[in-house]
Amino acid sequence: MNGHVEDWLAAYLDGELVAGERAAVESHLRGCGACARHLEELAAVDAAARELPVGAPAGYFDSFPARVRARLPVRRARRPPAWVWAAAAAIVLAALTPLTFQKTTSPVPDAPRTGETDAFRPAPTTPPAAAPAPAEGLLDAARDRGAAAVLERNVAPERKDEKRREKEKANATAPAADGRTSEYAAKLRPQPPPASSVQKHSGPWAQSPAAAQAQTAARGEEAQQEAPPEPKKQAEPAGKSDRDQARAGALADAPPPAAAPAFAEAPGEDRYRALLGRQASSPEAARKLHDDWNAFARGHPDSPRADEARVRAMEASALAFDLGRDPRDRERAREAAQAYLARPDAGQAARVRALLARLEP
């Protein structure tokens, strides 16, 4: 190493040089005061930067944990192991099989299902979700594998077990039956099922075993053929679709599955995130942001985001005042803050009080 080693100093300082490089730099430093001084200055820069304080508004950390909690999605409780579902299915089948045999002289009009005979077999050795289900040309195997891979990459870790079971269902699992992309798959979770297929998406994975049994019993014979309900239904015969609609009506009064909202995000999540990402650099933009946050809060009064939206709205007014010094903006923010503090559910009072204090003339 003949010349100066300035280009190596940062890596030397960070301990990122290999032994030979390090030895060469150290050798050079012993004989070069300029590089040695340069190294000291770089180290001083790091040390000084580490001591730079990072300020936050007063009271900010008082309300921060609660604000985060208000935005947390509800986590699904851990599911019972697969054998519990297998046992539950076995019990249901054992109870219902005699009834089914009694009705064999009265065939179901639109039930030429390939899996029908499976329903009469003794207790299954697999969990309900892995029970045989008709492929009926919905997906070819390659497409299924591709969709499964996409979902595997995008699925949240808490759904890995579910995804594994869905893989086992081979042709029956149809998250990609409608050609959803990986991005859509990521969004799949928060989307509520269509009203006409409520029971299709609320399979036993989303219910307590007791609820699953109760629903299965209510369905009678059909329950045997379809237990557990599969998420794919779109390509089934029209008669089957009619039957599903009728069943959906029959189940309308049933209580929602216990874990149904587990992965559901707050309503208006996309809009909420879009608002979060907006920055206002002019008073007009800040006022528009205020209006949009308020509209969100009014449009989703029961959302866990509504509280944050109300606070964000008044903060946007305060920002409009900061940017334009229009006292009307300050007054709007102050009124909103005072109204917020009068609410019985003011969860971010400390944050709003800090805002009010800042807005004092």
Added chain:
Amino acid sequence: MAPEDPESGSAAPLPARAADHASMADPSEGDLLDKARGGNLFAFEEIVRRYQRRVYATAYRIVRRHEVADDVAQEAFIRAYRSLDRFDPGRPFGPWICRIAANLAVNHVRSPEAREDALPDGHAEMPSPAAGPLQGVLDAEARAMLDQALERLPAAQRAVFCLRVFEELSYREIAESLGISLGTVMSRLSRAREKLREALTPYLSVPGRAGSEP
């Protein structure tokens, strides 16, 4: 209105890493994380309380705006909560959550919105920072100069500098976090340090002012 120092804990003015280490030594943190995995939001809220200052500081140093740092810090905790099943309980939580925050912050500064969103003049929305433990290193003037120089750094260079100096990530970890090559990490870090060094040169060269007299 006195600002809060994100680097100081609520109980004792420990440096951030020391505070995190202390909390990691608290066996109840494992319990909290376990409960949080089971869906206990209040347990996770306690985790947030313990790490909020460090996470906010990580975000703020990169994005340099309180509003954005607030969003980034919140989002970091939310993403961590969603990924708790993927978190190895045998590893410290602090570096993990800070890396999430750093990645989010870097994504923000690389976004078109961030580029269009000019920084406010003189940090109008931020109170002036409280006096920190600056003994022997910088006086107020040099500190302000360094702060401005940090702010003037291109976001990509600032991100690399922050991940290295504040988060103490290795070059390889920085490269993986930002999706860039090792060579890019080295060049950005070198440029960032040189710019900061130049900004501090008057102070570094005056005996007794910067604590690094050559």
